[in-house]
Amino acid sequence: MIEPNFRHTINGQQVATAIAQDYQTNKILMVAFINKQAYHKSIETNYAHYYSTSRDKIWFKGEESGHTQQIKEVLLDCDSDAIIFKVKQNGGACHTGHYSCFYKKLSSNGQDIIEDDTDIVFNPDEVY
Amino acid sequence: MIEPNFRHTINGQQVATAIAQDYQTNKILMVAFINKQAYHKSIETNYAHYYSTSRDKIWFKGEESGHTQQIKEVLLDCDSDAIIFKVKQNGGACHTGHYSCFYKKLSSNGQDIIEDDTDIVFNPDEVY
Numbered sequence A, B: 001m002i003e004p005n006f007r008h009t010i011n012g013q014q015v016a017t018a019i020a021q022d023y024q025t026n027k028i029l030m031v032a033f034i035n036k037q038a039y040h041k042s043i044e045t046n047y048a049h050y051y052s053t054s055r056d057k058i059w060f061k062g063e064e065s066g067h068t069q070q071i072k073e074v075l076l077d078c079d080s081d082a083i084i085f086k087v088k089q090n091g092g093a094c095h096t097g098h099y100s101c102f103y104k105k106l107s108s109n110g111q112d113i114i115e116d117d118t119d120i121v122f123n124p125d126e127v128y
Helices: A036-045 B036-045
Strands: A008-010 A013-022 A028-034 A049-052 A057-060 A069-076 A082-089 A104-106 A113-115 B008-010 B013-022 B028-034 B049-052 B057-060 B069-076 B082-089 B104-106 B113-115
Touching: A008 B008, A013 A049, A013 B028, A028 A036, A028 A082, A028 B013, A028 B082, A036 A049, A036 A057, A036 A069, B013 B049, B028 B036, B028 B082, B036 B049, B036 B057, B036 B069
Parallel strands: A013 A082, B013 B082
Antiparallel strands: A008 A013, A013 A028, A028 A049, A049 A057, A069 A082, A069 B104, A104 A113, A104 B069, B008 B013, B013 B028, B028 B049, B049 B057, B069 B082, B104 B113
């Protein structure tokens, strides 16, 4: 099987960068790291798995919340140390209830954060 | 100034993950790491700078090639350890001549790479 180059060392794990992107709108949903085991799980099951640097374990996205990511396409970059999962996102990608984790925009002077709350798709209190 | 959380340690540098995305089409152009100095350079100049893990230095994207990335918008993710630069890409983002670094697609059986050469925008031999 074709594999990324897991050349970054984080918490002693060899990882690549993994981006989840909506397969229809191209909206970026989240970014995480992936190791060899999580990559194989993803390709075998067709659902995104990552390596959690904070919990130091394989992480099946949506295992608890049901907000899984069905993989439609896998892209690798030129030197293969980063991948894109183009996915069908069930529910929302973000634990805050947003569809995408990237809901914070820098103000033009760089001094403030403007939150986009138009993409809230669930109430975290009801899910976690 | 608002800053990302540079919480990942790569090559002894504190970094965040940085994604460059076309500000009009939402195509993902490349992914890299960014440290505090590169972030400040980016915000101050309005052009993307990254931290090169292989060269261990700040990297002004397009310094050699002219293929700079003018920043139109900066997004942060929920825990602020990843950012998106929505950019106007001059020329192409990839050193191979492709507009995007993500021109390799995994075949459906996971055994092959299918290269998309429709987005080649320059000849690397003439640029580097």
